[in-house]
Amino acid sequence: MALFDQKIQDQLKQVLGQMKERVNLVFVTQEFECGSCSDTRQFVEEITGLSDKLSLTVYDFQKDGDKVKSYGVDKIPAIVLLDADNKDRGIRFYGLPGGYEINSFMQSILEVSGHGEELPVGIKDRIGKIKKDIHIQVFVSLGCPYCPNAVSTAHRLALENDKITADMVEASTFPHLANKYNVSGVPKIIINETHELTGAHPVAGFLDEIEKI
Amino acid sequence: MDFNLSLGAFNDTKQFVSMDPSVVYDIIILGGGPAGLTAAVYCMRKGLKTGIIIRDLGGQVAETAGVENYMGYRYISGVELVDKFQGQVQEFSIGFETGATVQSLEGGPVKKIHLEDGRLFQAKAVIVTTGKSWRRLGVPGEKEFTGRGVAYCTTCDAPFFAGKKVVVVGGGNSGIEAAIDLARVATHVTIVQFLDTLTGDKILIERLNEFSNVDIIYEHEVTEIKGDASVNTVVVRKRKSGAGKDINADGIFVEIGLIPNSGFLKGTVELNEAGEISIDCACRTSVPGIFAAGDVTSVPFKQIIIAAGEGAKAALSACDYVLKGE
Numbered sequence: 001m002a003l004f005d006q007k008i009q010d011q012l013k014q015v016l017g018q019m020k021e022r023v024n025l026v027f028v029t030q031e032f033e034c035g036s037c038s039d040t041r042q043f044v045e046e047i048t049g050l051s052d053k054l055s056l057t058v059y060d061f062q063k064d065g066d067k068v069k070s071y072g073v074d075k076i077p078a079i080v081l082l083d084a085d086n087k088d089r090g091i092r093f094y095g096l097p098g099g100y101e102i103n104s105f106m107q108s109i110l111e112v113s114g115h116g117e118e119l120p121v122g123i124k125d126r127i128g129k130i131k132k133d134i135h136i137q138v139f140v141s142l143g144c145p146y147c148p149n150a151v152s153t154a155h156r157l158a159l160e161n162d163k164i165t166a167d168m169v170e171a172s173t174f175p176h177l178a179n180k181y182n183v184s185g186v187p188k189i190i191i192n193e194t195h196e197l198t199g200a201h202p203v204a205g206f207l208d209e210i211e212k213i
Numbered sequence: 214m215d216f217n218l219s220l221g222a223f224n225d226t227k228q229f230v231s232m233d234p235s236v237v238y239d240i241i242i243l244g245g246g247p248a249g250l251t252a253a254v255y256c257m258r259k260g261l262k263t264g265i266i267i268r269d270l271g272g273q274v275a276e277t278a279g280v281e282n283y284m285g286y287r288y289i290s291g292v293e294l295v296d297k298f299q300g301q302v303q304e305f306s307i308g309f310e311t312g313a314t315v316q317s318l319e320g321g322p323v324k325k326i327h328l329e330d331g332r333l334f335q336a337k338a339v340i341v342t343t344g345k346s347w348r349r350l351g352v353p354g355e356k357e358f359t360g361r362g363v364a365y366c367t368t369c370d371a372p373f374f375a376g377k378k379v380v381v382v383g384g385g386n387s388g389i390e391a392a393i394d395l396a397r398v399a400t401h402v403t404i405v406q407f408l409d410t411l412t413g414d415k416i417l418i419e420r421l422n423e424f425s426n427v428d429i430i431y432e433h434e435v436t437e438i439k440g441d442a443s444v445n446t447v448v449v450r451k452r453k454s455g456a457g458k459d460i461n462a463d464g465i466f467v468e469i470g471l472i473p474n475s476g477f478l479k480g481t482v483e484l485n486e487a488g489e490i491s492i493d494c495a496c497r498t499s500v501p502g503i504f505a506a507g508d509v510t511s512v513p514f515k516q517i518i519i520a521a522g523e524g525a526k527a528a529l530s531a532c533d534y535v536l537k538g539e
Contacts, residue, residue, distance in 0.1 A: 008216050015223040039214070102216040106223060144369035145217075145276045145292075172372055182442060184373040184464060185360035198360030202312055204330070 003039070004046055015106050016051035020114035021084035023054055028068055028078040030061040036173050040077035040096040047105075053113065072165065075174060079105075081112045090158030095170025099142025104151035104168060111159055119160070119203070126207050127160045134210055136166040139178060139188040146200045150187035153203050157210075221296030221303075222270075229309035232264045237323055237335045238308065239263060239535045240528075243315050244342035244474075246272025247517050248507025250298040251524030252340050252531075257305035259532045264308030264334065266315060266326065271295030272344040273471075273508070274517055278368070283517050294517070315343070317477050320500040338531040341478065341490060341498070341505040342524060345471035345515070350382065354438030355467075362444025362464045367391040374399045374464045380447045381405070382435055383468035389413040389421050391468045396424040403460055404429040405449055407469075433458075438465060473509045485511050496527035504531045 004012065027044045029037040041058070048056040059067050061076050071080050071088060079093040089112055097105040110116060119127070136154040140147035154166035171178040171186060181190050189197040195209050232238075240256050242249045245267030256263040269275065277291030286294070313332075318339060319325040326334045347365045349355060355363055364370040367390070375398040381391050384406030390413075396402045402424075404411075409431045411418055421427060430449065436457065437448040447460045473489045483491045483499035490498055490505040492512065498505050506512075506527035507520035 003214055004216070008218060011218055011220050015218075015220070018223065096214070098214045098216055100217045102218050103222060106218070110223070141369055141372050142215075143372075144366065146366070146369065178373070182361060184362055184443060185364050185366075185370045186373075188360060 002046060003042055009046075009050060012047065012106070013050050016054065016109070018110055018115050019051060019053045021053070023084070023109050023112050024082040024086055025054060025056045026059065026071065026080040026082060027056060028059045028061055028064075028071075028073045028076050028080070030076060031063070034076070036096055036170075037077040040079070043096055043098070044079060054109070075177075077173075081108055083112050083114075090162065090165040091155045092165065092167045094167055095173035096142075097168060097170070100145050100148050101140055101142055101151065101168065101170070104148035104155070107148070107152045108155045111156065116156075116159075119156070123203055123207070124160065126204075126211070127157060127164075130161050130163055130210060132163065132213060133192075134161075134164045134213065135192055136164065136206070137169050137177075137181075137190040138167065139169050139171045139181065139183045139186055139190070141171055141186050144186050147187045149200055150189060153201070153206055154189065156203065157206060217290070217292050219275075219292050219296060221299035229303065230306055232266070232308040232310050232334055234332055234334055236262070237337065239336065240338045240340060240531050241266065241308075241324075241326060241334055241336035242340045242342060243318075243326070244268075244272065244344055244507070244509070245270045245311070246342060246344045246507060246520060247274060247298065248344075248520040248524035248527070249340070249342035250302050251521040252342060252506060252528035253302045253307055254305070255525050255528035256340075256532060257302075257307055259528075259536075261532060261535060262308075264310070264336070265302075266310045266313050266328070266334070268312065268314050268343075270299065270311060274298075276366075280517060315477050318481050318503070320481060320503060322502075324502060338502045338504065338534050340496075340524075340527045340531050341475075341482075341503065341509060342507045342520075342527070343474040343477075343509045344520075345473050345508045347467070348470050348472045350435055350438075350467055350469065352435055352437055354440070354444075358438055358440055358444050361442070362440060362462075363438060364464060364466050365468075367394045367466060367468075370464075370466075371395050371398055376400055377463035378461060379403070379464040379466060380435075380460055380462045381466045381468060383470070384408065384411040384413065384429070384431075385468070385470065386413040386417060387470070388468035389417045391466050392427055393417070393421055393424070395466065396421075396427050399464075400426060402427045403462065405433050405435055405447075405460075406431050407434055407452070408432065430460075435465070471508070471515075475509055487511075495530045496523060497530060502531075502534055504534075 081091040158166040239261035242265040433449040439446040504527040506523035
């Protein structure tokens, strides 16, 4: 059975119609797929079918180990967004971006395609000044209306600065990570293992924390 | 699997223009819930130069699962209703700022709006529709453990309490709904209610009574939240005797209603005892040229349809003020 009914298909098509350049989705799974892996595979396949500007490459976590490692993917299911030149823009989704998280997924596709609002100059300058490697993990649950904004903000930072990578991590798909980082409320944002933010924060709030590192 | 797509967020936004700090607007609206968005449509239809400054588009409606009492829709999700509101505002090229928080507002012939990010906007009239936010307990440990056991959003955070013990504070509709959601996943739920009875709707109380893992402690209040890495104890006190008691819990959901987002107006306009902006029947505040509408005001009953209606009224009052000096 299709994940998307006709209504949501039409709506997603309308959103994807705003894409400027192509976007390539890299999906990482394995031969014997976990439950959420096969659902997520279906998700990326159906999404890809909704726009000529989207393409999909599927890698096997084991067999394509080198390729997978080059993207820094350490768990599955994983979706990596590449731009029209197949450049990795530092944007990952771990777990199925369903529920409210469909919004951050669509937002990231549009932004990687080159459709996005300019950031205020002051914010852009601050992002540009980040010289250290920054890894942002945003833990979410799919029933959380505040989470997509946190994910989109983290992904936007990654898009603006190659030093930054940003992950959406669906907490119930990766309970061991939720445990490790003591996640009991979302969005919870972990930066470089050492710094964390809880709740919704504007881009300046992310930058305040990153600049402490 | 559900997909809660906010279509409005992806509408072509070319109609929206960034607000210009060098311009004195006719009207600036603060807030993007039903009151603010309705006011925006009315101001733009009158042809006045209008700007709208929004922290969270849709306000509380965007967090509401389903709406069954907004006329014209027997059922509509909160997200969809916000999309429709936004779509209607988007018909106009209105000055638009999102993700911005107002720090203070100065009265006078030209009102000055200071944002937290340092920007300043000016208008002849201002309509405040900043709504309400979740009320906090204000007890030791609450802030420290927020996100580490202290939670405010059941749909967001209930899954993290599967197989655990939780406390729900509040016996109104939102408290009971939270307790029902949590009783499905948690081993045990304790409701701490300030009054000697639950105040939620009968239909919800009946649904709650079907669970065998829910206890209710009446006439108690929470005095402290304790823990180490995360919450392990909620301290409550009996209101009459003052007797204290520790409840073993891994989490605490705070569902004790809402407070008006009016802090930035203290000393500017008159507020009532609840902190709501006092308005008259034409949505005028105590300061000429500053109007207010919706949940942030003293209007009785906080409903989407009432907020929208009040937004229209405030806009028409503000238009009169700008055009006729009334």
